[in-house]
Structure formats: structure tokens, C-alpha cells
Amino acid sequence: MLAKLGKRKTVWLAAAIVAANGFFPALWILFTSLKTEAELLRHPITIVPHDPTLLNYVRVFVDQPILLFLWNSLVVAGLSTVLCIFVSALAAYAIVRLRIPGRNIVLSVLLAVSMFPLISLMVPLFQTMRTLGWLNTYPALVFPYAVLSMPVCTLVMASFFQDIPNDLENAAMIDGCTRLGALWHVVVPLAAPGVFTAAILAFVNAWDEFLLALTLSSRVTSRTLPVGITLYQGEFAFPWPIMSAALIVAIVPVCLLIAVFQERVVSGLTAGGVKG
Amino acid sequence: MATAKRYRLSKLERDERRLGYALLAPAALLLLAVVVYPIAELLANSFYSFRLTRPGYRFIGLENYAFALFEDDRFLHSVLNTVIFIVVTVPGALFVGLGLALLANQPFRVKWPVRLGLLLPWALPLVFAGLIFRWFFDFRQGFVNWLIELAGFDPPQWLSDPQLAFAAVCVAIVWKSSSFMALILLAGLQTIPKSLYEAAEVDGASRFQQFVEITLPMLKPAIVVALIFRTITAIQTFDIPYAMTNGGPGTATETMAMYIHKTTIDFLDLGYGSALATLMFLISIVATSVYLRHTKRDTGRG
Numbered sequence: 001m002l003a004k005l006g007k008r009k010t011v012w013l014a015a016a017i018v019a020a021n022g023f024f025p026a027l028w029i030l031f032t033s034l035k036t037e038a039e040l041l042r043h044p045i046t047i048v049p050h051d052p053t054l055l056n057y058v059r060v061f062v063d064q065p066i067l068l069f070l071w072n073s074l075v076v077a078g079l080s081t082v083l084c085i086f087v088s089a090l091a092a093y094a095i096v097r098l099r100i101p102g103r104n105i106v107l108s109v110l111l112a113v114s115m116f117p118l119i120s121l122m123v124p125l126f127q128t129m130r131t132l133g134w135l136n137t138y139p140a141l142v143f144p145y146a147v148l149s150m151p152v153c154t155l156v157m158a159s160f161f162q163d164i165p166n167d168l169e170n171a172a173m174i175d176g177c178t179r180l181g182a183l184w185h186v187v188v189p190l191a192a193p194g195v196f197t198a199a200i201l202a203f204v205n206a207w208d209e210f211l212l213a214l215t216l217s218s219r220v221t222s223r224t225l226p227v228g229i230t231l232y233q234g235e236f237a238f239p240w241p242i243m244s245a246a247l248i249v250a251i252v253p254v255c256l257l258i259a260v261f262q263e264r265v266v267s268g269l270t271a272g273g274v275k276g
Numbered sequence: 277m278a279t280a281k282r283y284r285l286s287k288l289e290r291d292e293r294r295l296g297y298a299l300l301a302p303a304a305l306l307l308l309a310v311v312v313y314p315i316a317e318l319l320a321n322s323f324y325s326f327r328l329t330r331p332g333y334r335f336i337g338l339e340n341y342a343f344a345l346f347e348d349d350r351f352l353h354s355v356l357n358t359v360i361f362i363v364v365t366v367p368g369a370l371f372v373g374l375g376l377a378l379l380a381n382q383p384f385r386v387k388w389p390v391r392l393g394l395l396l397p398w399a400l401p402l403v404f405a406g407l408i409f410r411w412f413f414d415f416r417q418g419f420v421n422w423l424i425e426l427a428g429f430d431p432p433q434w435l436s437d438p439q440l441a442f443a444a445v446c447v448a449i450v451w452k453s454s455s456f457m458a459l460i461l462l463a464g465l466q467t468i469p470k471s472l473y474e475a476a477e478v479d480g481a482s483r484f485q486q487f488v489e490i491t492l493p494m495l496k497p498a499i500v501v502a503l504i505f506r507t508i509t510a511i512q513t514f515d516i517p518y519a520m521t522n523g524g525p526g527t528a529t530e531t532m533a534m535y536i537h538k539t540t541i542d543f544l545d546l547g548y549g550s551a552l553a554t555l556m557f558l559i560s561i562v563a564t565s566v567y568l569r570h571t572k573r574d575t576g577r578g
Contacts, residue, residue, distance in 0.1 A: 002298040014379040015390050018523055021376065021453060022393030025408045026400070028419065031410070045422050087306060090299040098296035099289065106300065108568060113311060117512050119533040123315035123540050123549050124321070147310040150303060179295055208401035210515045211533075221431040226401045230519055238409065247404055258399050260392050269398070269456070270463035 026251060033057070033244035040241055056245035066246055068221065069228035073250075075138055076213075076224055077206035080145035084202045085195060088150050092157035093183055097169075115150035122215050129216050136222040144212055149202035156201065156268050160194025161187060197268035200261055207254055226251040315557070322554045326547035340551035351552060353521035353527055354535040360442070361449065361531060362510045368450040369500065369506055373457025378491075380458065381465045394462070402540035404518025409448035410435065413520075435521055445517050445529050452516065453509075457502050464498030465491070504567045511560055532556055 032040070034052040060066050095103055125144060126135075134140040164187055172182040188195065210226045218227060229246045232239060258265050322341070325334045344351050380390050397405070410421045413434040421431035434440045447470060468491065476486045514533040523530035523538075536556065540549030 011382045011384065014382050015384055018376055018380050019389040019393035025405070025412075025451075026396060028412075029408055040417065043416055044425065045417055045419070060445040087302045091303040094296040094299035097293045098299070100293055100296035100300075109307070112564055113307065115508050115560065115567065116532075117553075117556050117560045118312065119512055119514065119536050120318060120553040120560070121314050123536070123546065123553045124317040125310075126540060127317065127321070127546055128314060144310050145308050150306070154303070171530065175492065179292075201472060204399055208399070210401060210403045210518075211537070215537070226403045230403045230407065234544075239415070243407065244411075247407065251400065251404065254398065254399050258395050259388075259392055262388060262395055264389060265395060266459060266463075269459055 026255070029244045029247050029251075032240065033248050037241055056241045057249070060242055060245045060249060064232075064242065064246065065220065065228070066225075066249060069223055069225045070249070072138075072217075072222060072228075073207055073224040073226075075142045076145065077203050079138065080142045080149070080200050081202040083142060084146040084149045084153055085199050087146065088153035088198065089149075089157055089188070089195060092154045092161055093187065094178065095154070096158050096161040097166075110151040110154055113147070118148075118167065118211055124212060125212070126215050134216075136217050136219040138222075140216040141206075141209075141213060141224070144216075145206040145209060146202075148209070149205045152205075152268075153198035153202050156198045156271050157194050159271050160191045160197075164190045193264065196261075197264045200257060200265055201268050204254055204258070204265075219254045282355050318550050318553055318557070320552035321547055323551075324547045326545075326550075328544035328546060331425065336547075340548050341555070343548070344551055344555065350527060350530075351532075351535055354530045354532045357442075357511060357528075357530060357533045358511065361513050362507060364446050365449040365453065366503060366510055368446065369453040369457050370503060372450055372454035373502070374461055374499075376454060376458035377461035377465055386566060394455045394458050397452055398459070400452070402452060402515030403519045405448055405452040406516040407536050408449070409444065409516075410520045413444045436525050438525055440527060441521050441529055445520050448516050448520060449510075449513065453506060457506060460502045460505075461498055463494050468494045500570060504563070504570065508560060508563045508567065510558070511563065 031047065031049055032120065033051040034054070035046070036049075036051065036053050036055070039046060039050055092107075094100060095106060100106075102172050121144070125140075129135050129140045168186050168190070169182045172186045173179065177185060208226065209224075210230070213224045213227045214230075217223065218231075220228075223231070229250060232243055232246070307450055319354055321334060323337060325332065325336045325339075376394065380394060411417070413421075415421060415431065415433050415435075418434070420434065424431050427528060432440055434444045472490050474496075481489065512533050513531045514537065517529045517531055518534060521529045523534050532552070533556070536549055536552045539545050539552060543549075
């Protein structure tokens, strides 16, 4: 049957199926967020909003602390990404360039950490943060998030560092650069695409995380977007118009990020995924 | 022997080593603080009776574990639920992911819609996927029941029936995890040399034969890695059932991770929660060591 459709059409159909599968839920929520409350209660349901309204967005920004959630998410994801990239870049460089014994052990530890059940960390972290008085503060999430993305970031950057010719560094060192100087002036600029790829992965991981955020930072003023939006439901009778508008607000930044840098993200994911 | 060897290292080599360890130090420190120390604390607490709701911190040996394994039906039920989620959604995500990867592995002129179509589900937070599918499976306003009514059937109450709720959560998990699977498998597909297919075509092999004889064997390493990876994350299933059903109706969709969370955060029973989390930790170690052994064998061969 497919053969009869002709080559061009099957290719087109394949693309349509994959795209529809990925886009549909987000598109559905977008449509929902543009409907009036009356239209949402109609039965049978409508697909495309009959008279689109932005009222739900106004209500999300005015009645809900969504800007606060957005700010919390940005701060936590941003700071943890910076910390993670700094630590992972140094580790990746050490693994690739410096002949240290126990390299394979370091790699095995990294792989093991990346497989670690978060829920097992959640219990003692809750206790530790409680003792430190860090519950509902940014550090309570920044440090764990930096560690969570460390394995994948280290592996991604290590694979990029590997492709930088050794000669460039040696030349810099002959010209009087120190090792660290060569790392900073030669390797980092050349490895910028790799560093950037790793940073996107770390940022998305932190932006999406839910369990630790729910456990360690559940006070309304310190909630990140996933926690803030999910807990709407407990406090009001499932407010779908507002929820869907809030979901769109939360999804859009990350969607733009991965849409602009999609090739990087795919290469980073498959490098991290296939190797670790 | 060791000292003799150390003497032979030049000054440069010794400096390099020292620098190497110094560069690894920040990562090691973070790991110690956020992973190693908490796990030690977890193990210690699991032998104690320790609740925040009442004073006292009393050593009770293996009592927490004994209670979990022999008396706590709710825990065993959550383990069973997790196992069923794994058995259903891991192969499910593989089949859907493989299908998506095969569809995406075409010579598209415009590449971004397909690539973004695979990336979006990955980038969407798990809880948001849970919320969206909760809306899909809504009795009156849901998309699924709209389709069912269009087809002329009676719409079921998806999320208030134990079995249907379980099925709905499985659908959401498969949707969410299959696209990452597809990305990994697509990367694998693209490494298969085209000449293999051309040779098979000359020999008169059908498309199906090519798939079974060339694609599947060449893709096997990627499939195994993706499967193990997915299984390890499926053990920790939490976000999607939390957002869709909150474990309900009753405890029909409650997973191990959800029960541990409830025990620790809602019931504030840190001792017992630690014992349960330790059990989960042990299960993950077994799964991870299988994974590590596999990747090691793989790199050994290559």
C-alpha cells in the first residue's frame, strides 16, 4: 500500500507522523489556553478555539505568582548550570588530556552517578537541608542539580575536548603559557560549541526537575515552575484554562532554546546517551 | 616496585598528575557532599526509628526492613505497580521509539519539523506531560473520550477506574519516553552503511528481509543501551503518575518512589523512608552494574 503512494508522499507522511506525535500535546494545550471558560465547558469539545482570548494569560500573570515561579526556575537552572559546567569542564579536561591513573574508575563513577535513583538521595537531602536550614532556598536545589547533570556534561565536553589537536596547546605552552593558561586561552574557545551543548542539557535538566524541587523547596514563594504549576490543582478545583496558559508560559522558553539549537542538543543527547 | 616506578616519572609528568587531581577535586567534593554523604546518612537512618512527628532516635536494627518486606502490603503493592509499569512501558517505549526512528530516518529536505518533533517530548518536564495527559483522559472534556464518542462508543471514566487509570498512565509514560529512545536509535540507524542495503537489494531481498537481516542486528547495541537506560529510569517512576492520578484511585497507580515520598515527606517517618529508599538504591545498583558490565564489554570489543 505504501509503495503505491509513491516515494515523495511516503516521506512526507513519515515526517507528518513524527512531527504530529511530538507537537500535538503542546499544540492542544496552546489551543486550550486560548479558549474562553464557556467554550471549555462545552460538550462535545471544540478543537480550535472559536473566539480566541488572551484572558487566561492575563489571569495567570495577574492572579498567580507565575513570574515568581519563572524567576525561581531561571535562578536555580542558571546558577546550577554555571556551577555544573565549571566543575565538569575541569574534570573533562583532566580525563582527556592529563595522564592520571584511575581514569577508568573516574568514568565508571560518573556513569554510576548518572544512573543514581534520585528518590534515594531525596530522603537524606531533605534531612540535611532541614538541619542546615536550607529548605526553600536556592542552594538546596542548585548544588544537587549541578551534580545531577555533571556526568552527562563531563562526557559531552570530554568528547569535544578530544577533538582539539594537542599541537595547539603545546604551541601555546612553548610560547610561555602555563597548562591552565592553555586551557583557558586555547581549549575553551575551541571547545565552546561543546561547552555550550553541555550547558543546554544542564539547563533543561534543571528546568524540568520535579521531585527534589517538590521535596526541598515547596513553599509557595520558592517554588520552581514545575512544582508551582502542578500544585495549582491542590489549591483550586482543577483550573484548566489557567493551567494551560501557565503550561505554555513555562514551556515556551525551553522550546525556543531547543528550537534554536536543535542540532547541538541532538548531538549532545546522543553522545551522552550512547556513551553513558 | 611502586616507588621505583614513581622515581622514573619526570617532573613534567608529576606536575601533570598533580594538576589532573586538582582539576578533578571540585567534582569530587560536590559528589562527596551531594551523593556520598547523603547515602551514608541514608544507610545509617534506615536502622533507626526516627520520626519527625515525635521525639526520639532509637536503634532498631533490621526492623524497618523486616516490616517493609513482610508486613507492609502497601509497599509491596507499590513495588508490584512499579514492576508492571516497567514491564509494560519499557518495551512499549522501545516499539514506539523504533517506529519513530524508522520514520524519522528518511531523506527529508526540511529537517527541523521532524527533529523538533522528537526533541519536544524530551524537553517537556515529566510532570507537565502527566498534567497534559490527565487533561487528555478527562471524562467530559478529554480528547480521548471525544474520539471514543466520535467512533460511537460509551466514554469510560479513565482516571477513576483502577485498571483504566493504570493504562492511561502507561500511555503517557510511553509517549514521554519514546522520543528520547527514538533519538538514540536514530543515531544508531544513521551509522549503518547504505552499501549494505544496496547489496541486499541487488540480491533481491525484500524491505522486510532487509529490516530483519540488516537493520535489527546492526541496531542491537543501541537497542540494548536504550533498553537498560530506560529500565533504570523506569524504576524511579514518580512524576507522571503523581501529576495524573496522584497514585489513585486508591493506591492503584502508586509507585515505589511515590510511596517513599509519601512516607518521608507526608508522614515524616525518616527512618522507615530511609529503609525503603535503601531497598530502591540496592535495586538500582544491580541494574546499573548490569549496564556498566555491558558498556565495558562493548568498548572492549571496539
